[in-house]
Amino acid sequence: MPPTLSTVNPSQGPTTGGTTVTLTGSGLTGATAVRFGSTPAASYTVNSSTQITAVSPAGAAGAVAVTVTSPTGTSNAVTFTYVAAAVPVITGVAPTSGPTSGGTSVTITGTGFTGATAVNFGATPAASFTVISAGQITAVTPPGSPGGAAVTVTTPGGTSSASANAYFFYAAPPVLNAASPAQGPTAGGTLVTLTGSSLLNAGAVLFGSTNATSFTVVSSTQITVTAPPGTGSSPITVITPGGTSNPVGFAYVAPPTLAGLAPNSGPTSAGTVVTLTGANLATATTVAFGTVPVAFTVVSDTQVTAVAPAGAAGPVTVTVTTTGGTSAGLTYTRVATPGI
Template identity: 45%
Template sequence: MSLPATQIPGFPFPFPPSTPTIGVLIPSAGPTSGGNPVLILGSGLANASSVTFGGTPASILFQDPIGLLIIVMAPAHAAGTVPVVVTNAGGSSAPAMYSYVAPAAPTVISLIPTSGPTTGGTPFTIVGSNLTGASVTFNGVPATGVVVDPTGTVLTGVTPAGAAGNVPVVVTTPGGSATVTGGFTYVAPPGPVVILLAPTTGPVAGGTAFTIVGSNLTGASVTFNGVPATGVVVDPTGTVLTGLTPAGAAGNVPVVVTTPGGSTTVTGGFTYV
């Protein structure tokens, strides 16, 4: 089959298109994820119908009509060296070699802090290298709010909730995974302690304002004979709790204070009159 001919002004006869030739690739290497522009310089490159990297088509971004250069977007490919081939009506070029480089695996130098409450929500910082694009898990549960600085050396986030004890922390990037030495230790919050309840009596209709003094009361709820108190507020120190009693039957009932750290029953309870 004959190749299509091209007529050049001033020449009395047409001539067949030349076979494309690749002189140089700039750059000659790139990431396995692709997506980077590659400049192809050579001759006979005009009207290219395809450019392939290891057999995978690249997107052609620009080609000059003279046939000296083509700009393409490298496709994704596994790590290794692959042939780049330009094809047009004149045929296919001899291959030029392009190297796909896998991203470096992450490394972790430090995790700060190394412990926090089982409820999660602890801000943490990981310092290392090759952290760009990282996610972090604590015992397999993803951390939230993960951000990596532009240098890929500092990662910040917030711990998820977890059971008490030491758990593995794993940093994962496109280049691989790294387990943080020493992991992270979840610490159960201390249980609530009640020193006094005042007053200790009130009407069966409820609505009695009460105060509980103790420690570790942050996040507490209070029940009177299993019925929740209303308007419960704990001061910032976690030592003073106030609320309103619910309605209840006449007599003495148990009062239970519950926090993320556990529960405690108030000595003497509360007497409805």
């Protein structure tokens, strides 16, 4: 009694062949041939008396009869349809940029991706890829050189053509050379100029682990950024599609405080040397008696000496301004010289 066939699954495949199909039926033991139309299967395996797996040969678009032959005869036919595979088309790549080191997970959208056998970035195969559907592939970028790389998908229907929507741009890693100024108050607000290279398309500027909320990419070699509040040493880094830059130093300076003046009074004439004591005085930029800046010497982080200016008799407020801000004032009193 000849074999019988009941189903073929899947029931269609590309004209290029290579589809693995499962044939079910009965009396399949000892099969000597599996044919798609008049063409022998590329290969086949008899799994049991009720199942054969076969690989379709190449064929013309359209339906063909699949049959199994054994020593007892040839089976009835089941239908397999050859479908002309469409050339894949890419309509989008996201994200469109990433580091030259590779490793970016990219979603490719378009049509005709079923059966994709290759995804390339320029001439380099993707590190890996997964066909999600006929309209979507996820791929991991290989390493590449700075610049644009055409993304292509190859299927049994052919290879997609390059288009404006099918490019991935490799970005060189950002490099920082300097931050100016390299310190500022703990309250933040210092406008810092960063210089370096490959700074375009920066997505974040960090002071330590804190994101700066305000920055401007001036050029590929310069960024201006407003320092957020912080304390201590907070190295600055820049993040771009090319990766994270090397750090450059930035230090937060605590605001100055004054604890005492010695002496705390003097004549209305100039020249009295006053010793100011306190904390966080090392970066002093100004000592003022009222609104009048005076000559001064930073002795240590806790001591500054200043020369009192001439002024009217009475109290005047003494302040110290440093990189960390301006201190609260202490009172210095000018005493008029008694008349004769």
